[in-house]
Amino acid sequence: MQREIQSILLDKLFAHPLNANRMSEQTFKKLLRNIERTGLYEPIVVRPHPEIKDSFQIINGHHRIKALKMLSRKGCLTAGQDTANCVVWEVDDNETAILLATLNRLQGSDILEKKIELLNKLQRHYQTGQLAKLLPQTKKQIEALANLKVPAVPSKADENVFARPLVFFVTAQQAEIIESAMSLAIEKVTAKTAAERKAKALVLMANEYAQRNQKHN
Numbered sequence: 001m002q003r004e005i006q007s008i009l010l011d012k013l014f015a016h017p018l019n020a021n022r023m024s025e026q027t028f029k030k031l032l033r034n035i036e037r038t039g040l041y042e043p044i045v046v047r048p049h050p051e052i053k054d055s056f057q058i059i060n061g062h063h064r065i066k067a068l069k070m071l072s073r074k075g076c077l078t079a080g081q082d083t084a085n086c087v088v089w090e091v092d093d094n095e096t097a098i099l100l101a102t103l104n105r106l107q108g109s110d111i112l113e114k115k116i117e118l119l120n121k122l123q124r125h126y127q128t129g130q131l132a133k134l135l136p137q138t139k140k141q142i143e144a145l146a147n148l149k150v151p152a153v154p155s156k157a158d159e160n161v162f163a164r165p166l167v168f169f170v171t172a173q174q175a176e177i178i179e180s181a182m183s184l185a186i187e188k189v190t191a192k193t194a195a196e197r198k199a200k201a202l203v204l205m206a207n208e209y210a211q212r213n214q215k216h217n
Contacts, residue, residue: 005043007083010069012055013046015062018100023063027136032067034134036076041068044086045103047096059089059096060103112148119146181205 023031035041044061058065061084068084091099119142122131128146132139185201 005085005087008046008056008086009083010065010072011082013044013065013084013086014049014052014055014057015065016057016059016096016100018097019058019062020100021062028063028067030134030136031063032070035064035067036071037134041085044084045089045099046086047089047091050093056086056088057096059091059099061086115145116148 041064042061044064045059046056046061047059049055049057065084072082089099119131122135123146126134128139128142131137131142135142137145182198182201182205185204186197189197189200189204191197191200
């Protein structure tokens with residue numbers, strides 16, 4: 001398995017058909033801006049393509065390659081930058097499937113003090129609105145973090161500051177029931193966005209169920 005970084009032509013890099021990772025349009029725009037602004041990105045992890053000669057299949061970095069190809073077509077990259085920095089791994093189909101299921105799915109937690117220190121440093125050079133276009137956090141989240149006081153005892157970032165995704169799968173029948181109940185609950189809540197209204201409606205439904213359950217017990 002090679003460890004050194006190689007420059008590989010963008011048209012020699014192909015997405016893996018089983019890649020299930022998705023990125024929101026807003027997050028992708030931020031990735032695009034960062035690469036266009038700095039020209040920097042994490043190396044792409046690839047393997048020799050099992051079917052196309054002298055080509056490679058992407059294991060990790062599908063969105064980075066998408067961004068690079070878009071910037072290349074727009075002529076936003078410097079001359080000769082029709083390549084991507086890649087690390088080639090010699091892995092078979094099974095190992096590739098495992099990597100696709102795990103890479104970009106593992107995440108840690110931020111140290112609050114370091115997060116605040118970093119944001120304060122950035123805000124000396126950028127406005128909050130500019131940072132919101134480049135960082136994963138929204139303008140509101142950046143402001144909330146920047147205004148937090150650093151506690152005396154080191155701690156992890158307060159998870160209540162951020163919206164957290166809940167991922168689960170339901171059948172078509174279950175989805176119909178959930179959407180029906182959600183449409184009734186949404187009428188009782190107010191929020192700026194549809195996503196926030198759905199989140200509040202879901203919490204309202206859960207609270208009502210919990211309260212009824214407590215009464216029966």
